[in-house]
Amino acid sequence: MANETSYKDKKVITIGIVSELTGLSERQIRYYEERKLIFPDRTPGGSRKYSFSDVELLMEIAEKIEDGVQTHEIRKEMTRSKKKLTPEEAKRRMIQGQLNVQFGLRKGPFS
Amino acid sequence: MANETSYKDKKVITIGIVSELTGLSERQIRYYEERKLIFPDRTPGGSRKYSFSDVELLMEIAEKIEDGVQTHEIRKEMTRSKKKLTPEEAKRRMIQGQLNVQFGLRKGPFS
DNA sequence: TAACTATGTAAGGAAATCTAACATGTTATT
DNA sequence: AATAACATGTTAGATTTCCTTACATAGTTA
Numbered sequence: 001m002a003n004e005t006s007y008k009d010k011k012v013i014t015i016g017i018v019s020e021l022t023g024l025s026e027r028q029i030r031y032y033e034e035r036k037l038i039f040p041d042r043t044p045g046g047s048r049k050y051s052f053s054d055v056e057l058l059m060e061i062a063e064k065i066e067d068g069v070q071t072h073e074i075r076k077e078m079t080r081s082k083k084k085l086t087p088e089e090a091k092r093r094m095i096q097g098q099l100n101v102q103f104g105l106r107k108g109p110f111s
Numbered sequence: 112m113a114n115e116t117s118y119k120d121k122k123v124i125t126i127g128i129v130s131e132l133t134g135l136s137e138r139q140i141r142y143y144e145e146r147k148l149i150f151p152d153r154t155p156g157g158s159r160k161y162s163f164s165d166v167e168l169l170m171e172i173a174e175k176i177e178d179g180v181q182t183h184e185i186r187k188e189m190t191r192s193k194k195k196l197t198p199e200e201a202k203r204r205m206i207q208g209q210l211n212v213q214f215g216l217r218k219g220p221f222s
Numbered sequence: 223t224a225a226c227t228a229t230g231t232a233a234g235g236a237a238a239t240c241t242a243a244c245a246t247g248t249t250a251t252t
Numbered sequence: 253a254a255t256a257a258c259a260t261g262t263t264a265g266a267t268t269t270c271c272t273t274a275c276a277t278a279g280t281t282a
Contacts, residue, residue: 014238030271157239
């Protein structure tokens with residue numbers, strides 16, 4: 001009942017497009033998956049599918065990599081920030097959720 | 112300066128996924144393009160790319176087709192409604208635009 | 223020095239998409 | 253009624269996109 005999902009989290013983007021969007025090579029994107037930083041869905045045929053959230057995350061990862069942070073460090077940071085998020089961020093997310101309900105797709109398949 | 116675009120209008124979805132999302136066959140989706148109801152982008156290699164807005168539009172088209180409306184009628188309706196939209200809808204869209212600015216992607220490539 | 227990290231590249235194969243053409247049942251038009 | 257247009261399926265062959273695996277390598281860590 002809670003936690004409605006919107007466009008942002010729908011996994012519909014193939015790796016080629018993600019590569020274009022992020023500027024990362026497909027090699028890099030697959031590697032970050034191997035290092036458990038990103039978790040695409042798959043088509044029945046086995047092609048990877050990403051969401052806009054994934055694209056955002058990949059860009060954050062790219063920044064950290066550029067700053068010399070290693071994948072396993074990034075992984076730790078991620079599990080850490082997944083655990084406890086600031087009250088402000090929590091509130092912001094709840095508001096966003098409300099907005100999604102109010103103004104999101106009407107009767108579409110993305111609610 | 113005005114008219115910022117968000118996830119919803121980014122053309123990043125391939126036809127197979129659109130087909131899944133809408134329940135339409137790829138044949139149908141290509142045909143509606145031929146009838147000028149939908150306008151996907153293309154990759155350099157020539158593959159079609161759609162946005163979530165396109166997906167929504169396709170679902171509306173599908174409904175009308177089911178109701179027996181012909182493509183060229185739908186086309187007329189579309190150009191007509193593109194011209195003048197109700198004040199309520201206009202207002203709703205402006206509010207939505209504001210929300211995108213407030214709560215959309217921070218410094219990402221989709222603003 | 224030996225292992226690990228991050229990335230490139232190549233090969234071969236499979237999946238996804240493309241266009242064009244033909245078939246068909248259903249609606250319009252004449 | 254005959255002809256044309258509409259909407260969709262299907263097939264074929266070509267091209268694009270994606271997959272995994274493996275090897276190479278420069279830089280980093282142990």
